[in-house]
Amino acid sequence: MAQQRETLTRERVLDAALDLIDTQGLTKVSMRRLAASVGVEAMSLYNHVHNKRDLFDGVAARVFEQIPLPDPQLPWQQRIRALCASAHECFTAHPNVVGALAAGQANPRSARALRFLDALLAALLDAGLDERTAVLHYRSLMAMLFGSVMNRSTDITSVAGEPEEPVTEWFSRTVTPDQLPSLHRALPALLDIECHPGFDNAVEIFLAGIQNNPGTNSPTGL
Template identity: 70%
Template sequence: MTARRETLTRERVLDAALNLVDTQGWAKLSMRRLAAMVGVEAMSLYNHVRNKRDLLDGMAARVFEQIELPDPELPWPQRVRALCHHANICFSAYPAVVGALAAGQANPRSPGALRFIDALLGALLDAGLDERAAVRHYRSLLAMLFGSVLARTGDIADATGAPDEPITDWFCRTVTAEQLPNLHRTLPALIDVDCRPDFDHTIDMFLAGLQATAGESASGPHSTGQR
């Protein structure tokens, strides 16, 4: 008996694209390779994605859709922390997609992806921020999330400079205590692959500042996280 072929859906196409980029990089992403992964002809993909940009937007949306949302009844600081924690996990699993998001090459265009954005904005509004301040803080948090992922995956300890000299060797040869004293002092930590950004500490500082400027001055339902 012939095995029944799995029905091709937009979600299956997007998940296959995420897997392809994760394992082989952006350079290997093509409609032909993607079609081969899902067992169809390349033209069949266009029944589910309109073009390359739609594919990239869909991949970004799939990443956002995986972010776990906290209980909306929790106090706003706990919601912000939980949302950032889960977003960091999901973004860290797909650093290539985060790079595309940060560069403006993809946007998470799906109702499911918007739920994360709505939840984070809701928590910031409950902190006592007005609409414009909430948007500014949301964008700051998103930049922190993207930056944390990109810093872990694109540090100088991992990069390569000239073909005949690793970038870490170039730094060690070029950075001197006389000309660049602060960089020279911190260079061993900078090139240490284990010295990565402490994301939880960054969120702690963000929340402390937000509570000092907005949360402490808020009153009524905003200060308790209730709507």
């Protein structure tokens, strides 16, 4: 008996696209390659996605939908910690999608994806921030999340290609104590691939800023 082909759905198309983006990068994704990965003709994809931008938006939504939400009854600090930790884990698993989000090439357009944004804003509003300040803090947190993930995936010590002189040697030769004293002093740490900021620590600093600066919960504190 012939094996029945799995029904093609939007979710299956998006998950296949996410796998391609994770393994090959955004620029390598084409409708033809995606169709081949799910065993259909390229035109069949357009029954589930309108165009490539709709595809990328859907993939971004799938990533956001994976983020678990904390109990809304928890204190706002615990909710922010949990949301940031979960989002960071999901984003770290899909750095190419984060790059697309940061570059404006994708947006998480689904109601389920927006539950993360709603939960994060709810925690910030419960901290006593007004709506405008909560949005500013939300955007700061998202910038921290994206920056942390992208900083992990790109580094001066791991540039693509094979230059004539390794980048670490170029830095060591170029950064001199007389011309660039502070950079020279910090260079060993800068070239240490293990020396990356801890995201959890950054979140704690962020929370302390909200708690220790009551002016941030009013328009006059902007």
